[in-house]
Amino acid sequence: MSIDIYVPRDSGALSLGAEATAQAIAKEAQARSLEVRVIRNGSRGMYWLEPLVEVVTPMGRVAYGPVQASDVPGLFDAAFHTGGKHALAHGVTDELPFLKTQQRLTFERVGVTDPVSVADYVAHGGYQGLKQSLKMTQAEVVQAITDSGLRGRGGAAFPTGIKWKTVLDQKAAQKYVTCNADEGDSGTFADRMLMEGDPLMLVEGMTIAGLAVGATQGYIYLRCEYPHAFKVLNEAIAAAYQTRYLGADVMGSGRRFDLEVRLGAGAYICGEETSMLESLEGKRGEVRVRPPLPAIKGLFGQPTIVNNVITLASVPVVLARGATFYRDFGTGKSRGTLPIQLAGNIKHGGLVERAFGLTLKELLYDYGGGSATGRPLRAVQVGGPLGAYIPASQFDVAVDYEALSGIGALLGHGGIVAFDDTVDMAKMARYALEFCAVESCGKCTPCRIGSTRGVEVMDRIIQGVETERNVRLLEDLCETMLQGSLCGLGGMTPFPVTSALKHFSEDFRSRSRDH
Amino acid sequence: MQQPLAPAQRDAVLRVVAANRSRPGALIEILHAVQAELGFIPAAAVPVLAEELNLSRAEVHGVVTFYHYFRHTPPGRQIVRVCQAESCQAMGAEALTEHVKQRLGVDFHETTADGQFTLEPVYCLGNCACSPAVMKDEEICGRVTPHRFDELLAQWRRKS
Numbered sequence: 001m002s003i004d005i006y007v008p009r010d011s012g013a014l015s016l017g018a019e020a021t022a023q024a025i026a027k028e029a030q031a032r033s034l035e036v037r038v039i040r041n042g043s044r045g046m047y048w049l050e051p052l053v054e055v056v057t058p059m060g061r062v063a064y065g066p067v068q069a070s071d072v073p074g075l076f077d078a079a080f081h082t083g084g085k086h087a088l089a090h091g092v093t094d095e096l097p098f099l100k101t102q103q104r105l106t107f108e109r110v111g112v113t114d115p116v117s118v119a120d121y122v123a124h125g126g127y128q129g130l131k132q133s134l135k136m137t138q139a140e141v142v143q144a145i146t147d148s149g150l151r152g153r154g155g156a157a158f159p160t161g162i163k164w165k166t167v168l169d170q171k172a173a174q175k176y177v178t179c180n181a182d183e184g185d186s187g188t189f190a191d192r193m194l195m196e197g198d199p200l201m202l203v204e205g206m207t208i209a210g211l212a213v214g215a216t217q218g219y220i221y222l223r224c225e226y227p228h229a230f231k232v233l234n235e236a237i238a239a240a241y242q243t244r245y246l247g248a249d250v251m252g253s254g255r256r257f258d259l260e261v262r263l264g265a266g267a268y269i270c271g272e273e274t275s276m277l278e279s280l281e282g283k284r285g286e287v288r289v290r291p292p293l294p295a296i297k298g299l300f301g302q303p304t305i306v307n308n309v310i311t312l313a314s315v316p317v318v319l320a321r322g323a324t325f326y327r328d329f330g331t332g333k334s335r336g337t338l339p340i341q342l343a344g345n346i347k348h349g350g351l352v353e354r355a356f357g358l359t360l361k362e363l364l365y366d367y368g369g370g371s372a373t374g375r376p377l378r379a380v381q382v383g384g385p386l387g388a389y390i391p392a393s394q395f396d397v398a399v400d401y402e403a404l405s406g407i408g409a410l411l412g413h414g415g416i417v418a419f420d421d422t423v424d425m426a427k428m429a430r431y432a433l434e435f436c437a438v439e440s441c442g443k444c445t446p447c448r449i450g451s452t453r454g455v456e457v458m459d460r461i462i463q464g465v466e467t468e469r470n471v472r473l474l475e476d477l478c479e480t481m482l483q484g485s486l487c488g489l490g491g492m493t494p495f496p497v498t499s500a501l502k503h504f505s506e507d508f509r510s511r512s513r514d515h
Numbered sequence: 516m517q518q519p520l521a522p523a524q525r526d527a528v529l530r531v532v533a534a535n536r537s538r539p540g541a542l543i544e545i546l547h548a549v550q551a552e553l554g555f556i557p558a559a560a561v562p563v564l565a566e567e568l569n570l571s572r573a574e575v576h577g578v579v580t581f582y583h584y585f586r587h588t589p590p591g592r593q594i595v596r597v598c599q600a601e602s603c604q605a606m607g608a609e610a611l612t613e614h615v616k617q618r619l620g621v622d623f624h625e626t627t628a629d630g631q632f633t634l635e636p637v638y639c640l641g642n643c644a645c646s647p648a649v650m651k652d653e654e655i656c657g658r659v660t661p662h663r664f665d666e667l668l669a670q671w672r673r674k675s
Contacts, residue, residue: 186602226641227653281539282541441581
């Protein structure tokens with residue numbers, strides 16, 4: 001009887017040797033005349049265990065990890081292919097506390113299925129959302145999204161249903177659905193995991209969106225730093241075309257939806273929606289002045305949905321199980337679940353999908369297990385390079401849109417980067433400004449010039465030169481960038497800088513050489 | 516003085532244009548394909564692309580120079596990118612970067628004397644739960660300590 005063994009093809013797993021592990025398993029099985037089928041899945045999001053190998057047994061899928069190629073002969077000796085005991089064994093995967101306590105809706109299939117198999121996708125509940133939506137009118141589909149309370153998961157948290165309704169209400173010969181997959185924020189990898197682990201869910205979400213607003217063409221704008229996601233997406237799209245889930249006659253409905261992946265070229269700013277549209281048009285990724293909104297005048301001047309990967313991938317669940325089902329997760333205005341990414345100096349880095357409302361402390365210690373280095377955690381940055389630094393004294397804050405904004409922070413795309421007590425927060429503030437200088441599109445002055453001047457001011461503070469005067473100058477500069485920039489890059493770069501200054505003032509002032 | 520395009524380079528550029536001309540907003544796709552063929556975007560390709568796509572030279576030049584990924588000079592045979600973003604910094608990217616520069620004997624944006632490696636910074640590879648991260652061409656590597664980098668480097672040298 002053939003044995004099914006799962007070895008991830010997720011970038012994170014590959015970065016730790018999953019390819020060699022998969023090859024070693026196939027080779028060793030052959031040498032032992034065992035009939036083994038190696039299936040390349042996504043990651044379960046427990047990166048301290050990657051490469052995480054799972055064996056299908058009568059008890060369920062049993063986890064072994066981290067498995068290096070050199071561990072493979074020993075695993076076969078221990079009969080791991082029948083779930084045998086071994087030092088690397090962790091028991092049934094779904095029973096691991098890190099996974100068992102999660103509420104995975106968007107990531108339900110990630111790490112479970114073969115990402116590019118339509119049959120596997122459908123067998124695990126895929127395409128139920130699209131099927132439902134085909135029984136509804138366009139307005140009903142849009143209303144369901146509105147009722148679900150789904151907000152843009154890219155960072156801006158704009159209600160998705162309102163955006164869709166605007167596009168639906170436009171009269172135009174051509175409309176577009178675009179997916180912003182330019183996930184450039186440090187500490188975030190949920191988009192990548194989803195595109196590598198369950199790309200068909202994104203394809204389905206975009207198809208539902210397209211049919212709902214009358215758009216026949218979709219584009220996924222993917223950052224070029226994700227070559228593996230590019231491959232998986234293209235394989236999944238080809239499989240969807242073959243099985244007629246994409247193309248001229250989506251699921252026999254007689255309606256068309258085409259989908260294509262376009263690669264970015266290493267510009268962080270292209271994660272800003274209007275800059276992304278410019279880039280999709282083949283131009284410099286300079287931000288546009290709004291209005292008009294992309295929903296009215298977007299790609300090639302036509303009405304366009306711009307949504308993040310996780311937003312679009314949440315759509316099939318809303319349609320398949322109903323708006324109320326989705327809405328019942330979460331609190332206040334933060335409805336549904338949020339895929340949180342634990343990164344940086346953290347023992348158990350990975351993906352945690354839960355309803356909104358968990359505290360930072362629960363995430364960092366209960367899931368994350370504290371720092372990787374074993375030292376005390378001193379600060380976390382939530383929401384990418386434009387997100388505020390939060391000190392340990394505020395780790396009780398709930399991770400939702402409103403609670404974070406209440407302490408002057410932001411949720412962004414749900415990435416949390418942890419730092420231990422060796423971090424130099426003045427250097428981190430300098431880095432935020434340097435990053436802005438490297439990535440500024442150059443269109444507006446506060447961002448283009450302000451970031452460069454900010455680096456110079458930070459250099460003087462770090463050297464201890466005229467500290468108080470330079471701190472005042474830094475605050476003034478941050479205020480100018482905040483008020484005067486055209487988009488979030490210049491407008492939000494002050495958040496990490498001023499939060500570092502506010503909560504970790506000693507890192508700035510103790511270097512002073514003024515007497 | 517700008518080097519003229521070699522006939523083979525010109526053929527490659529024209530081939531890429533022909534294959535992509537009908538796609539809307541294709542310039543960036545075309546530049547990706549040119550770079551995949553030639554390793555970089557030669558300055559002399561700009562007027563050719565402008566002419567073929569009915570754009571101004573300024574427009575093409577503007578796009579080529581806007582994006583960090585597009586190269587203006589030929590790279591080494593392998594490109595090593597070391598992540599500089601916050602998550603990797605939290606796990607020692609600064610010390611790793613110094614180590615890599617010292618081992619290769621080059622700074623960022625430079626190529627080793629033997630033409631083997633070009634070193635580039637990168638701002639997030641989406642591998643933040645396995646920081647610090649490095650990418651060699653399309654091969655991604657996680658939890659890269661200086662020691663692990665030396666092992667990887669030895670492998671890469673052997674392969675080429």
